[in-house]
Amino acid sequence: MEQEITQIDDLKTAAKALLDFAGNEKVFLFYGGMGAGKTTFIKELCTSLGSTDNFSSPTYSIVNEYQSPAGKLFHFDFYRLKNATELLDIGIDEYLYSGNYCFIEWPQLAEVFLDGFYISVNIKVQENNRYLRASKQGT
Ligand SMILES: Nc1ncnc2c1ncn2[C@@H]1O[C@H](COP(=O)(O)OP(=O)(O)O)[C@@H](O)[C@H]1O
Numbered sequence: 001m002e003q004e005i006t007q008i009d010d011l012k013t014a015a016k017a018l019l020d021f022a023g024n025e026k027v028f029l030f031y032g033g034m035g036a037g038k039t040t041f042i043k044e045l046c047t048s049l050g051s052t053d054n055f056s057s058p059t060y061s062i063v064n065e066y067q068s069p070a071g072k073l074f075h076f077d078f079y080r081l082k083n084a085t086e087l088l089d090i091g092i093d094e095y096l097y098s099g100n101y102c103f104i105e106w107p108q109l110a111e112v113f114l115d116g117f118y119i120s121v122n123i124k125v126q127e128n129n130r131y132l133r134a135s136k137q138g139t
């Protein structure tokens, strides 16, 4: 299942569309290079889910936790991780199977821990526009 949510210049509309597309799925993997807009988009998703917490990039902290009416929201950034062992150290599977929303930037190292369905999101920048494509993956 794939959905093209092309222009994400209207972040609010795009965030709602992605949450609709995801339905009950709560694990989101964000692919896209540095500066693609992953953090910005995740912030919009958290806002869309009703969170009013202070938002920051978890580049140094690995995981940030926000409160929302939809429950805890977990925001990961694995850019600085060197290997999957570090994910075991933070208890990655507990987060992934907690039933809470998990938004993951630089998710490559986490792929081996995934089970069930998840939402794969690709953000691309072309000229001055950002494009988002989402697909439901897994078994
Ligand atoms: N949809 C957008 N429209 C305009 N500017 C954006 C958009 N998304 C991100 N940006 C800007 O691009 C820069 C990088 O965004 P960021 O979300 O930090 O990227 P990433 O997390 O993918 O590295 C920031 O300055 C941000 O304000």
Ligand SMILES: [Mg+2]
Pocket: 038, 039, 040, 057, 077, 105
């Ligand atoms: Mg980022």
